[in-house]
Amino acid sequence: xxxxxxxxxxxxxxxxxxxxxxxxxxxxxxxxxxxxxxxxxxxxxxxxxxxxxxxxxxxxxxxxxxxxxxxxxxxxxxxxxxxxxxxxxxxxxxxxxxxxxxxxxxxxxxxxxxxxxxxxxxxxxxxxxxxxxxxxxxxxxxxxxxxxxxxxxxxxxxxxxxxxxxxxxxxxxxxxxxxxxxxxxxxxxxxxxxxxxxxxxxxxxxxxxxxxxxxxxxxxxxxx
Ligand SMILES: *Cc1c(COP(=O)(O)O)cnc(C)c1O
Numbered sequence: 001x002x003x004x005x006x007x008x009x010x011x012x013x014x015x016x017x018x019x020x021x022x023x024x025x026x027x028x029x030x031x032x033x034x035x036x037x038x039x040x041x042x043x044x045x046x047x048x049x050x051x052x053x054x055x056x057x058x059x060x061x062x063x064x065x066x067x068x069x070x071x072x073x074x075x076x077x078x079x080x081x082x083x084x085x086x087x088x089x090x091x092x093x094x095x096x097x098x099x100x101x102x103x104x105x106x107x108x109x110x111x112x113x114x115x116x117x118x119x120x121x122x123x124x125x126x127x128x129x130x131x132x133x134x135x136x137x138x139x140x141x142x143x144x145x146x147x148x149x150x151x152x153x154x155x156x157x158x159x160x161x162x163x164x165x166x167x168x169x170x171x172x173x174x175x176x177x178x179x180x181x182x183x184x185x186x187x188x189x190x191x192x193x194x195x196x197x198x199x200x201x202x203x204x205x206x207x208x209x210x211x212x213x214x215x216x217x218x219x220x221x222x223x224x
Contacts, residue, residue, distance in 0.1 A: 003031075003040070004047040006219050010202070014213070017206035027197070027206050030074050032216030034059055038066045040220050045071060053095075053214050057087045064090060076214055078129050085109040095119065095155045095195055095214075098130050100139070103146050110148035117155035117195050120177070122170040125159055133177055140181060140189050151186075153193025153211070154178045158201050167201050171208035 001009075007029070014026045030051040033041040041052065041063050050070060054060035055077025064073050074093045084105040088094070091114060097103060098119040106114055118139060121130030131139050136154070143149055156174050158167045174196060181191040197205025197213035205213055216222065 003043045007047045013203055014206045017203045021207040027210045027213045030212055030214045031219055032214050033063055035222040036220045044220050057083050081105045107146040107148045113150050115152045116149050117153045120154050120156045122156050122174050123159050144188050151189035153191055155195035167204050171205055175209045
């Protein structure tokens with residue numbers, strides 16, 4: 001299917017999910033273009049997508065250079081500290097703030113405030129990046145001194161499992177935590193956003209109150 005057809009189907013599904021949950025606005029769809037060509041990313045732009053996600057510095061810069069200026073670019077993957085300077089000033093949203101060393105490097109290299117999501121390993125799988133739910137408050141408190149960082153929200157990746165109830169539970173846990181931080185009204189951490197849901201679980205994420213879903217395979221496909 002082409003991107004337009006995929007996107008239309010996804011929007012219909014998201015609509016069903018939010019209605020089921022009594023939520024009034026659809027999450028923003030980030031087209032994750034890390035597996036596909038610039039042509040395919042342009043096709044996504046033409047289909048109406050304006051948010052794009054990449055997880056490698058090279059791919060990020062290549063897609064950003066190729067797409068029109070009103071495309072919003074999200075860096076969604078683990079970023080090595082030494083690579084921060086190559087990309088941080090090009091990023092509209094950074095989804096993988098998961099350690100203070102990285103925060104410190106962003107502070108040092110950024111020429112303006114960077115919108116960051118704190119990446120949370122809700123399932124506490126060993127293989128996953130991110131801080132645990134219990135560490136979030138202290139982590140955010142420690143970010144306070146870095147005035148080039150704005151914590152706009154929380155981000156997570158659910159494990160690859162068919163256990164829908166478990167995924168739902170993880171997403172609800174993160175939603176609760178996001179609302180809790182938002183209610184603190186911290187100027188450096190408004191935490192109004194929630195980035196969760198990928199090809200396997202975007203409907204569950206929308207139901208749980210995600211404001212950004214990150215979709216690659218089911219939207220633009222996967223070329224190998
Ligand atoms: C690759 C990736 C996605 C998209 O994955 P799909 O399963 O292809 O939709 C979303 N978020 C992150 C952090 C990723 O690395």
